[in-house]
Amino acid sequence: MATAPSRAEILKAVERHIARRGGGVHVTAADLSWQSLFDCQVLRSIERREETPRKEKGRRTGPARQPTYTDLDAYTVPPPAHPGLAKRYELVREGSLDEPACPDCEDGRSPASSTTSTASRPRRCSW
DSSP states (O other): OOOOOHHHHHHHHHHHHHHHTTOOOOOOOOOOOOOOOOOOOOOOOOOOOOOOOOOOOOOOTTTGGGGGSSSSGOOOOOOSSSSSSSSOOEOOOTOOOOOOTTTOBBTTTTTTOOTTTTTOOOEEEOO
């Protein structure tokens, strides 16, 4: 960051400003105080796009419900409302979703076993 101007530099700048307005004053003394006139913060949004193969167990909010794309570079992302907050978009490449059938499940749950004490309740699929 730049250093603060000296007293002499400030007086010279005031003289130049007065001269631009048609005055020819030589400023030798002034009561100077430092006042910050501009305060800012720089926020950057960084975007990273990558494809990674992934396998996930089925769930209601899984990959089947995510937005799809055909060309990752062509997928447009809206500008962030708050650049300082991290926002992650997870997409599924169109045609890449494979849903193999679970051999023992019905609608994501395995049927209850007659040998367990919770025979009346189906269990979640562990496949």
